[in-house]
Amino acid sequence: MKPYTLLAENVTNEELTYGLYERDGVRYYQVNSDPVASSKEINCEYELAHMMSRPFKPAKQPKVLIVGLGVGSFLNAIAESMPQEKAQFDVLDLNKDAFEWFKKFLAESKGTAPRTEFVVDQVSSYVKTKSNVYNAIFMDPELWRSCQNGEDLMSKPYLNYFVNALKMGGLLGVVTERPDKVVLGRMERSGFEVSVERISAVPGGKRQRTIWLAKKGHYQRSH
Numbered sequence: 001m002k003p004y005t006l007l008a009e010n011v012t013n014e015e016l017t018y019g020l021y022e023r024d025g026v027r028y029y030q031v032n033s034d035p036v037a038s039s040k041e042i043n044c045e046y047e048l049a050h051m052m053s054r055p056f057k058p059a060k061q062p063k064v065l066i067v068g069l070g071v072g073s074f075l076n077a078i079a080e081s082m083p084q085e086k087a088q089f090d091v092l093d094l095n096k097d098a099f100e101w102f103k104k105f106l107a108e109s110k111g112t113a114p115r116t117e118f119v120v121d122q123v124s125s126y127v128k129t130k131s132n133v134y135n136a137i138f139m140d141p142e143l144w145r146s147c148q149n150g151e152d153l154m155s156k157p158y159l160n161y162f163v164n165a166l167k168m169g170g171l172l173g174v175v176t177e178r179p180d181k182v183v184l185g186r187m188e189r190s191g192f193e194v195s196v197e198r199i200s201a202v203p204g205g206k207r208q209r210t211i212w213l214a215k216k217g218h219y220q221r222s223h
Contacts (some may be wrong), residue, residue: 004028007105010097016148018095020071020105027071027106031108036146037123041201042073045138048173048199048211049077052136059135061086065165067123067139067153069098072106074138079112090134092127094147096120121149123158130165137162138173154183159190160212166216174212193217 099118142151192214
């Protein structure tokens with residue numbers, strides 16, 4: 001087996017080290033030497049992106065927010081699913097070098113970067129200022145927390161931010177390791193209609209992850 005090759009690294013003022021590695025054609029994203037994402041296990045991201053893009057196929061200018069770049073799987077997947085020339089993809093990330101890493105090492109299509117804008121900010125600072133802006137929002141809350149920012153994206157305040165930032169009928173797509181009934185109820189009470197599925201992390205593989213597809217609507221909890 002080949003050794004890991006360091007492709008890029010960024011040490012922040014907060015003493016966090018972001019690293020992008022490659023071995024045997026697989027890209028790995030690390031935070032403080034801890035592996036947090038791999039391009040080998042991105043099946044859920046692509047499945048979710050294809051599901052979420054369907055309602056917006058007729059839209060000329062769909063606008064999408066992606067929280068955290070990781071190994072670029074969400075961005076590549078949604079760009080593939082939404083080929084509209086005027087589609088806009090906003091990526092919120094804490095690594096200031098994320099866009100350069102994406103363009104140099106992670107982009108699967110040359111047409112993705114020109115439609116993408118990267119923003120370096122916390123979710124609490126950025127998303128809560130948006131209202132009725134996005135058709136879709138993608139996130140991996142566990143990946144985001146691995147960046148040691150302390151933000152719980154599945155908590156009630158953050159779910160309310162996402163509801164407000166989405167247009168009516170807009171979709172929130174989430175990938176987590178496991179389903180959670182408490183979080184499901186929280187999402188429904190925040191104004192989402194939610195479906196949850198277990199999907200193989202690798203096509204045909206045994207390990208599964210959970211994808212959440214949540215639509216901003218007029219959910220009323222039954223009594």
